[in-house]
Amino acid sequence: MKLIMLSGGSGKRLWPLSNDSRSKQFLKIFSNETGHLESMVQRVWRQLDKANLHHHAYIATSYSQTEILQSQIGTQVKMIVEPERRDTFPAIVLSCLFLFDKEYVDPDETICVMPVDPYVDQTYFEKFAQLEEALGYSSADLVLMGVIPTYPSEKYGYILLEPGHEECKVQRVRQFIEKPNSHVAKELLEQHALWNCGVFTFKLRFILDIIKDAGYPLSYDWAVEHYSVFTQKSFDYEVVEKAHNIVAVPYQGSWKDLGTWNTITDEIKSNVGRGIQNSDCENTHIINELDIPIIAIGTSDTVIAASPDGILVSNKAQSPKIKDIVLSLNQRPMYEERLWGWYRILDFTKNQSGEQVLTKRVGIHAGCFISYQTHYLRTEIWTIVSGSGECVIDGVWQSLNVSDIVTIPAGKRHAVRASESMEMIEVQIGRELIEEDIHREVMDWQDVLKICQTR
Amino acid sequence: MKLIMLSGGSGKRLWPLSNDSRSKQFLKIFSNETGHLESMVQRVWRQLDKANLHHHAYIATSYSQTEILQSQIGTQVKMIVEPERRDTFPAIVLSCLFLFDKEYVDPDETICVMPVDPYVDQTYFEKFAQLEEALGYSSADLVLMGVIPTYPSEKYGYILLEPGHEECKVQRVRQFIEKPNSHVAKELLEQHALWNCGVFTFKLRFILDIIKDAGYPLSYDWAVEHYSVFTQKSFDYEVVEKAHNIVAVPYQGSWKDLGTWNTITDEIKSNVGRGIQNSDCENTHIINELDIPIIAIGTSDTVIAASPDGILVSNKAQSPKIKDIVLSLNQRPMYEERLWGWYRILDFTKNQSGEQVLTKRVGIHAGCFISYQTHYLRTEIWTIVSGSGECVIDGVWQSLNVSDIVTIPAGKRHAVRASESMEMIEVQIGRELIEEDIHREVMDWQDVLKICQTR
Numbered sequence: 001m002k003l004i005m006l007s008g009g010s011g012k013r014l015w016p017l018s019n020d021s022r023s024k025q026f027l028k029i030f031s032n033e034t035g036h037l038e039s040m041v042q043r044v045w046r047q048l049d050k051a052n053l054h055h056h057a058y059i060a061t062s063y064s065q066t067e068i069l070q071s072q073i074g075t076q077v078k079m080i081v082e083p084e085r086r087d088t089f090p091a092i093v094l095s096c097l098f099l100f101d102k103e104y105v106d107p108d109e110t111i112c113v114m115p116v117d118p119y120v121d122q123t124y125f126e127k128f129a130q131l132e133e134a135l136g137y138s139s140a141d142l143v144l145m146g147v148i149p150t151y152p153s154e155k156y157g158y159i160l161l162e163p164g165h166e167e168c169k170v171q172r173v174r175q176f177i178e179k180p181n182s183h184v185a186k187e188l189l190e191q192h193a194l195w196n197c198g199v200f201t202f203k204l205r206f207i208l209d210i211i212k213d214a215g216y217p218l219s220y221d222w223a224v225e226h227y228s229v230f231t232q233k234s235f236d237y238e239v240v241e242k243a244h245n246i247v248a249v250p251y252q253g254s255w256k257d258l259g260t261w262n263t264i265t266d267e268i269k270s271n272v273g274r275g276i277q278n279s280d281c282e283n284t285h286i287i288n289e290l291d292i293p294i295i296a297i298g299t300s301d302t303v304i305a306a307s308p309d310g311i312l313v314s315n316k317a318q319s320p321k322i323k324d325i326v327l328s329l330n331q332r333p334m335y336e337e338r339l340w341g342w343y344r345i346l347d348f349t350k351n352q353s354g355e356q357v358l359t360k361r362v363g364i365h366a367g368c369f370i371s372y373q374t375h376y377l378r379t380e381i382w383t384i385v386s387g388s389g390e391c392v393i394d395g396v397w398q399s400l401n402v403s404d405i406v407t408i409p410a411g412k413r414h415a416v417r418a419s420e421s422m423e424m425i426e427v428q429i430g431r432e433l434i435e436e437d438i439h440r441e442v443m444d445w446q447d448v449l450k451i452c453q454t455r
Numbered sequence: 456m457k458l459i460m461l462s463g464g465s466g467k468r469l470w471p472l473s474n475d476s477r478s479k480q481f482l483k484i485f486s487n488e489t490g491h492l493e494s495m496v497q498r499v500w501r502q503l504d505k506a507n508l509h510h511h512a513y514i515a516t517s518y519s520q521t522e523i524l525q526s527q528i529g530t531q532v533k534m535i536v537e538p539e540r541r542d543t544f545p546a547i548v549l550s551c552l553f554l555f556d557k558e559y560v561d562p563d564e565t566i567c568v569m570p571v572d573p574y575v576d577q578t579y580f581e582k583f584a585q586l587e588e589a590l591g592y593s594s595a596d597l598v599l600m601g602v603i604p605t606y607p608s609e610k611y612g613y614i615l616l617e618p619g620h621e622e623c624k625v626q627r628v629r630q631f632i633e634k635p636n637s638h639v640a641k642e643l644l645e646q647h648a649l650w651n652c653g654v655f656t657f658k659l660r661f662i663l664d665i666i667k668d669a670g671y672p673l674s675y676d677w678a679v680e681h682y683s684v685f686t687q688k689s690f691d692y693e694v695v696e697k698a699h700n701i702v703a704v705p706y707q708g709s710w711k712d713l714g715t716w717n718t719i720t721d722e723i724k725s726n727v728g729r730g731i732q733n734s735d736c737e738n739t740h741i742i743n744e745l746d747i748p749i750i751a752i753g754t755s756d757t758v759i760a761a762s763p764d765g766i767l768v769s770n771k772a773q774s775p776k777i778k779d780i781v782l783s784l785n786q787r788p789m790y791e792e793r794l795w796g797w798y799r800i801l802d803f804t805k806n807q808s809g810e811q812v813l814t815k816r817v818g819i820h821a822g823c824f825i826s827y828q829t830h831y832l833r834t835e836i837w838t839i840v841s842g843s844g845e846c847v848i849d850g851v852w853q854s855l856n857v858s859d860i861v862t863i864p865a866g867k868r869h870a871v872r873a874s875e876s877m878e879m880i881e882v883q884i885g886r887e888l889i890e891e892d893i894h895r896e897v898m899d900w901q902d903v904l905k906i907c908q909t910r
Binding site: 288312313317349 | 731810814
């Protein structure tokens, strides 16, 4: 069995903690068994590890998430990078081609597709063996995991089963019903329908045949280059709903779709970060990523979330409305996690000459480095405030220690590496300070050192 | 007439905007006639100016407020600096001695004491002439301004008048009642009692006699040196309640004691700073001094206030409870206004060697300077990001422009002056970063320049 884990989403619904560079699955707000905070991705990865499945897992994602994935679950994670965001059908097609064409996976291998961030208990992962087994003896094209509903939700998709086999482990699927109204949802519960939780199992051959039937080659490289030919639709619409031979395996454990503040706050501590609630507060959550304290007095049914991007104060039930408001903000992310470390924007202003001035705190993990690069529109000034390392500026090597200062005028090539975990205050000054103003040259540190005339 | 304006308070009740260095009267949250934001002190000063009274005003304050007062209402303001905080009786005694001993004010001059920050309309200041007049013809020791109450408040002090003269402009005072219960307050309103608003008028001689009777000399310098001999009590308890010959002049205009968020939000716009409220919000105020947005969704009867010191989310009615919670925080102020400019703490952390690292944005007004000084426990690194100026480091002069960097190791003397309004990012690194680690030497810029060997 190979697992394809889909990692998508921009996560405007969990603003201000989530942003374009940090989707909801990467927020470290859940307490694990030892009391440390972990993200949904880290939680799932820990569960996969326990179920001995993570060696079989591939994460299908966009380029923008590759560094945070490696940073959160380790550089050994196998990733399939989508050339652009195009919904789940193209992502699964691309992943299957990667497995077949690059990893030489047998067309008869079982493929299990799942979201990268379900909030579930360990039995969810134990179910995977049953899914594979069912695929074997049912001769179905697709085996779905179906969650046994706990209430007549209007938010989810339902799997209606052929009647008369309620006692069986595996049941034939009759129909899919998306987001029914409350009345229909109640009827579906009476008919023992299941929630569709996005877990699909099939033989690799099943998808390869779909690609061949569409007239496309079974080539991963071709697919990367011609990615836009694959219909921008969900796998549910493009494959599942068109298939005739589908069975479902019911899952009775806990399953939660934690996509909004009102759902997520049920699963986390009432104070994450620096938060104080007085005794009159009721059903209030404070999630604070800032260094300054948040004090809540006499609030009820309220979520308060703060990050370098902004501050949300919302009635819990109404919190899903944040998505539309945030779309109008159009703000650059104030915190980013990268493979080499992280940065946080401390201050962003304009000076009297009309130049932009951006102050960042930048952390580089021990042994990590930022590749040899050039900015053309800005001067950067680094003040080392913690740890030590080395840098190369226009071919000149320099060691870095606390209190050292490095000035990099626009157009000068520079690279930096941390020996021990290093932090700096970086001041950028320039006409236009954008992440795109970057020309990368040498990606390997040993090659950077070779360039140095002096050392 | 001379005015003594009392400027006190630490203002924990308006946390996080107010702090030890910025009391409530200095918060710029009120819109003036042209739509600009002004503080309570600036508002009163504007009104005094209009009433042509500000030339007669002296502000009694502590040293810690002198710079922000000059910064907000101008360096020409006359201040009487209390050697330590000791309540209103010692402050008024000291002020009277200053007027007599240093300003040669005639003992028969009328003195009017008032708070520095009443929220009133212009007619309040027009009343001052009547107070002086009443002092002349009533032969009373004290003339008080009494606010005609608008409701039976339990929070204020009441002035009960001798009955039978309700129609007179000036009425004899019978008794003072502090913070009555609701029942008594209603009775007081029926008896035409007035609110005591802290405005006292008397002949300078009246206080000088009290000082002489206590056996103290009429010397300002002596009083500064022996300030602790003056009882640490309020003027109300120590003087007003002991006096027998008091009259009151009623004031019918608006008067508000804006000391807590629930009272202040009645007088300011619902969004001050970057705030967005969705259409479901009711009776919500956002006061935001941070650069990041605050979004409120579905909140009601709520005040949200954010500053570099922290974030408050409170039910309005319960907001006075903030005072006790903040007392336990014991945090250094993250924003300070000084005579020469201002600074804001962007980041405060510890590095791996256990040193503290503090990053500030510092603004110096055009023409202003920071005196020649030395820190012994920290290195400072300045990156100029806006404007221009000059500095002197250990006797060496240097011009400063955008992108220039100055390193000041511990123990090095340094001074800096802005030619045009200048901003820098300052990084401090040291074992212990405290404001007290400062040795000031030369206070005048011309003297600093004389020290330079080179220029």
